[in-house]
Amino acid sequence: MDSSSGNSSNSSPSNSNSSNSSPSNPAATPLVDAAIIETAVLLREQALNSNRAWQIVEQLTTQIGPRLAGTQANVRAVRWAKSLLDNGGFDRVWLEPIVFPLWQRHREKARVIGDYAQPLTITALGYSGSTPGEIQGQVVHFETLAAFEKAPKERVINKIVFVNQATARTKDGTGYGNSVPLRYQGSVLAKEKGAIAVLIRSIGTSHHRFAHTGATARLDSPVPAAALSVPDADQLMRLLALGSPIVVGLDISVSLHQQGQSHNVIAQIDGAIEPEKIILMGAHLDSWDLGTGAIDDGAGVGITVAAAELIALQAKKPKRSIRLVLFGNEEAGLWGAKQYVDAHKDQMINHVYGSESDFGAGKVWRFDIEDLALRNMIMPVLAPLGIEAGLEPPTSGGPDIKPLKKVGVNVFRLKQDGSDYFDFHHTADDTLDKVDPEGLKQNVAAWAVVMYLLSNQ
Amino acid sequence: MDSSSGNSSNSSPSNSNSSNSSPSNPAATPLVDAAIIETAVLLREQALNSNRAWQIVEQLTTQIGPRLAGTQANVRAVRWAKSLLDNGGFDRVWLEPIVFPLWQRHREKARVIGDYAQPLTITALGYSGSTPGEIQGQVVHFETLAAFEKAPKERVINKIVFVNQATARTKDGTGYGNSVPLRYQGSVLAKEKGAIAVLIRSIGTSHHRFAHTGATARLDSPVPAAALSVPDADQLMRLLALGSPIVVGLDISVSLHQQGQSHNVIAQIDGAIEPEKIILMGAHLDSWDLGTGAIDDGAGVGITVAAAELIALQAKKPKRSIRLVLFGNEEAGLWGAKQYVDAHKDQMINHVYGSESDFGAGKVWRFDIEDLALRNMIMPVLAPLGIEAGLEPPTSGGPDIKPLKKVGVNVFRLKQDGSDYFDFHHTADDTLDKVDPEGLKQNVAAWAVVMYLLSNQ
Missing domain, CATH: 3.40.630.10 (Zn peptidases)
Known part of the structure; x- marks a missing residue:
């Protein structure tokens, strides 16, 4: 679809x-x-x-x-x-x-760095940019795309933005339809506001540890954009709730012909x-x-x-x-x-x-x-x-x-x-x-x- | 467990x-x-x-x-x-x-090569050996560990052995208990019989695309040993059923301290x-x-x-x-x-x-x-x-x-x-x-x- x-x-x-x-x-x-x-x-x-x-x-x-x-x-x-x-x-x-x-993924890795070091399951979004090796940035969290949209540049500049908006399970796909703008616009906003990358909660409904790909906006010099599996998005929320800054390392290699x-x-x-x-x-x-x-x-x-x-x-x-x-x-x-x-x-x-x-x-x-x-x-x-x-x-x-x-x-x-x-x-x-x-x-x-x-x- | x-x-x-x-x-x-x-x-x-x-x-x-x-x-x-x-x-x-x-995994990749080229989801088993870069071998299939055990060396030498024995869902774990010998002994038999690697059907019960790790036997100079997710094991069976030889590439990097x-x-x-x-x-x-x-x-x-x-x-x-x-x-x-x-x-x-x-x-x-x-x-x-x-x-x-x-x-x-x-x-x-x-x-x-x-x- x-x-x-x-x-x-x-x-x-x-x-x-x-x-x-x-x-x-x-x-x-x-x-x-x-x-x-x-x-x-x-x-x-x-x-x-x-x-x-x-x-x-x-x-x-x-x-x-x-x-x-x-x-x-x-x-x-x-x-x-x-x-x-x-x-x-x-x-x-x-x-x-x-x-x-033609956009293709070659490598996609993410990890929490520091006191709670651990890998995270991600997948790059179609038309995402690459990282130059691993980049590291502090995570700034928003509950919804709308909240990210309202945020001043100062909050996100040089940070990794994480938007945790959940997708509702529906018979007719409207839950997914409501989430698509998050996947599509997340990278646009990230670039506009000077974030170094954007991570979104997968816009699927699975609670198994699969990250959900799909196209994001096609931009010149796009920021790296990826989805976390739902269990990993929940994990990142719990880590953020501990109170100290959370730094994530991202290593994404893609190509665009x-x-x-x-x-x-x-x-x-x-x-x-x-x-x-x-x-x-x-x-x-x-x-x-x-x-x-x-x-x-x-x-x-x-x-x-x-x-x-x-x-x-x-x-x-x-x-x-x-x-x-x-x-x-x-x-x-x-x-x-x-x-x-x-x-x-x-x-x-x-x-x-x-x-x-x-x-x-x-x-x-x-x-x-x-x-x-x-x-x-x-x-x-x-x-x-x-x-x-x-x-x-x-x-x-x-x-x-x-x-x-x-x-x-x-x-x-x-x-x-x-x-x-x-x-x-x-x-x-x-x-x-x-x-x-x-x-x-x-x-x-x-x-x-x-x-x-x-x-x- | x-x-x-x-x-x-x-x-x-x-x-x-x-x-x-x-x-x-x-x-x-x-x-x-x-x-x-x-x-x-x-x-x-x-x-x-x-x-x-x-x-x-x-x-x-x-x-x-x-x-x-x-x-x-x-x-x-x-x-x-x-x-x-x-x-x-x-x-x-x-x-x-x-x-x-201390055994640790660093990289694990598998793919079908040739007319049906595609990636396969695997995970290395604990104490598996590494491959020197990617190795490629023709797949020889057995339905059970017992069938593999009975097979003459000539059938498997220089091949990648694939054992597709399924794990039964049980309340008390006996289904898993019955499958553990496959994971544990598969690599022993592979080494004895001169196979270049062994792939087993994951000994879990999930039909989601997760490969199931766990220890295999600890050997000197072990062969590479990995589990395919259940959907990938089924996929490999369908590919084998097409009748032509199936060649798989395996790239596994592990370390043992x-x-x-x-x-x-x-x-x-x-x-x-x-x-x-x-x-x-x-x-x-x-x-x-x-x-x-x-x-x-x-x-x-x-x-x-x-x-x-x-x-x-x-x-x-x-x-x-x-x-x-x-x-x-x-x-x-x-x-x-x-x-x-x-x-x-x-x-x-x-x-x-x-x-x-x-x-x-x-x-x-x-x-x-x-x-x-x-x-x-x-x-x-x-x-x-x-x-x-x-x-x-x-x-x-x-x-x-x-x-x-x-x-x-x-x-x-x-x-x-x-x-x-x-x-x-x-x-x-x-x-x-x-x-x-x-x-x-x-x-x-x-x-x-x-x-x-x-x-x-």
């Missing part, structure tokens, strides 16, 4: 035109034939009886493992994805090149009647470097590929085209998604709907779409999966859909239960065993149903 | 003499006055209403953190413990020096009537280097010190002496315990009972003691804590009690629920938040009751 922006985006005016796509009263004229609904039901049942998504997640996380965009592993991931899709029954599969600055390269990997089922109209489903192929990218976003890759494959296997092509985009670099700032929109600027008008699966394998519990007629058509097929209808328009179609939404593409959302998502997300603990096979199946079923029905309306 | 021997020891003949200490029929002559029982009940209730043990664990794990015997942090731990006990109301507090070989030094830290409440008779309670002050040693054995230190302090506060001294020993180096091979027995060889006959708290803060569910009269006296006071009477003689008094048991000292056991103990034990995740404050209180109550009653019989 997008690290730089979380779930906190709000609906924009450009999104309120989706009801235009529903030309008539659904009670009078059904949007699709009964046979289409029947096929959607069949797709749903096939999805529930298949472990194809699991196979895909297993392959990706085992054979490639971590696959930060721009690395050799990512090159392998692109090759793997291309081959996977080439064999998926699609009408067309192609790569689109993307470029971006001016240009990294990767690809968006794209597959399409061409529409039989309106092939130029596109219903886009996405996931992202890249991952952070610490885990094997199983829930973020191996799960999304497995779900969307398995769902699209099921549709591609049907004898009858959908009316409109279904386009599956495995975005090339989501984690470091939606680079693949932005370049997709640039490359397809002129076709954006033909992108009817877009949505992404990027929230692990937690079961879908709500379907958000603004168009009431479409909702009324789709919901009866989704409801047996335990999915309810959202009562408000979707605020987001997922991280990589933001650039599309911004230029006016309608979005829908299959909202997943993410209660435990931030226990694993962006940590070394994001591994295959954290993926729920049953959740995957239900997600595939929901995606197959929605994509199939949207592409036939 | 003792890493080198687990819970797998059986009762030895030297332990079957404890019923001799019960001279008369308990129905005819009560072993202790009613006032003693009354005080035991009072101690129990005081323990349940105090968070003293928590304070102690918090101090030790926060102010010292990891404290491998022989390190500077361990020197601070000894100083801290001495000061703690000096203020605990004891009649005497003293240090006894111990020596041992001929002599490390530490101390057993000892406090005593002198007995009023038979001061030469000793009831010994122990815990160990050292910890592995990865976590902060909260459950292993900060919890035991907190439990035993808090229980002993409560007894020391009583106006009336017990009949016999209560001796609290915080052993100086348990983790690397019971060095403190062995040297305690050596130093007190002539007094062993006066050590009436010994037991250790070294199984985290899980609640005590059973009390094991061979002497029926003593059991009948003590159980009514323990039962309200949810503790049942063991029906067999105790097989162990805890790791550091083994050397005492070997020379004939009677042992008792307050058996704790260790169902989740091996989720944290010997990993970086052994931190304060994993300690259950309510479990600590119940343990303190049980220890105070048993020590007080045994010292007054």
Whole structure:
């Protein structure tokens, strides 16, 4: 899932035109034939009886493992994805090149120095700066980003700032969304106020000793910025409570290359009647470097590929085209998604709907779409999966859909239960065993149903 | 908890003499006055209403953190413990020096090389050898230690052996006990058979990505020996299942000094009537280097010190002496315990009972003691804590009690629920938040009751 922006985006005016796509009263004229609904039901049942998504997640996380965009592993991931899709029954599969600055971590160490000497578990944040060997500084603590924001320069200059703001566990990811500004802005404030480094409490919810990475702001000459695991943040708070100054040593080595390269990997089922109209489903192929990218976003890759494959296997092509985009670099700032929109600027008008699966394998519990007629058509097929209808328009179609939404593409959302998502997300603990096979199946079923029905309306 | 021997020891003949200490029929002559029982009940209730043990664990794990015997942090731990006990109301507090070989880890890295290149999470085992920079070798897999044992030299020579034997989750630690030989003997077999290194599946029960350390056999020119986290062991199995040879690179840097030094830290409440008779309670002050040693054995230190302090506060001294020993180096091979027995060889006959708290803060569910009269006296006071009477003689008094048991000292056991103990034990995740404050209180109550009653019989 997008690290730089979380779930906190709000609906924009450009999104309120989706009801235009529903030309008539659904009670009078059904949007699709009964046979289409029947096929959607069949797709749903096939999805529930298949472990194809699991196979895909297993392959990706085992054979490639971590696959930060721009690395050799990512090159392998692109090759793997291309081959996977080439064999998926699609009408067309192609790569689109993307470029971006490539940030990589090499070494990250922290320790308390002095009377309470001990190591601390940290991870550097994406776009953090390096330290020149070990730097040492007194820790100044703030409870929240807002408190740090208000602090005068004199309090933090030449110090290591530590912000201990906790992330709430929520079903919908809003707890994480509220914390993302801490990760993103912490380094900006640190630089502005003359701090020598910034440490934040990990913006995950795990109480295991994993530090949570993700992108911080991209600055010229950035300060070193890192996250402490939650147990280490608590430990540092206890050490500070002892009353004497706490000095921490930080040794962070990272590199930033001016240009990294990767690809968006794209597959399409061409529409039989309106092939130029596109219903886009996405996931992202890249991952952070610490885990094997199983829930973020191996799960999304497995779900969307398995769902699209099921549709591609049907004898009858959908009316409109279904386009599956495995975005090339989501984690470091939606680079693949932005370049997709640039490359397809002129076709954006033909992108009817877009949505992404990027929230692990937690079961879908709500379907958000603004168009009431479409909702009324789709919901009866989704409801047996335990999915309810959202009562408000979707605020987001997922991280990589933001650039599309911004230029006016309608979005829908299959909202997943993410209660435990931030226990694993962006940590070394994001591994295959954290993926729920049953959740995957239900997600595939929901995606197959929605994509199939949207592409036939 | 003792890493080198687990819970797998059986009762030895030297332990079957404890019923001799019960001279008369308990129905005819009560072993202790009613006032003693009354005080035991009072101690129990005081323990349940105090968070003293928590304070102690918090101090030790926060102010010292990891404290491998022989390190500077361990020197601070000894100083801290001495000061703690000096203020605990004891009649005497003293240090006894111990020596041992000091093994320390400096660097540990592993990666899969080739088509599936990716990092692996490992930790070196205590007494492992170093690699000369990175070594690379093909992985040969065995399901169990027994299978490795049977393998001909030709299969493993110049290879990296990987043994994937899983550890069962059990209440009493027997799952771990069954796995300890894998950790201990794996490196012996590897050396005998000409393997260049040995990797074992972590002998913990956590499915989080923590590798589990602990001592392996101490050899001349040892091979590099390390544990993979459970998710990484599963990953390696999946990679091997792909069918092509898997080559792993290992880079392990450790050091072994001929002599490390530490101390057993000892406090005593002198007995009023038979001061030469000793009831010994122990815990160990050292910890592995990865976590902060909260459950292993900060919890035991907190439990035993808090229980002993409560007894020391009583106006009336017990009949016999209560001796609290915080052993100086348990983790690397019971060095403190062995040297305690050596130093007190002539007094062993006066050590009436010994037991250790070294199984985290899980609640005590059973009390094991061979002497029926003593059991009948003590159980009514323990039962309200949810503790049942063991029906067999105790097989162990805890790791550091083994050397005492070997020379004939009677042992008792307050058996704790260790169902989740091996989720944290010997990993970086052994931190304060994993300690259950309510479990600590119940343990303190049980220890105070048993020590007080045994010292007054």
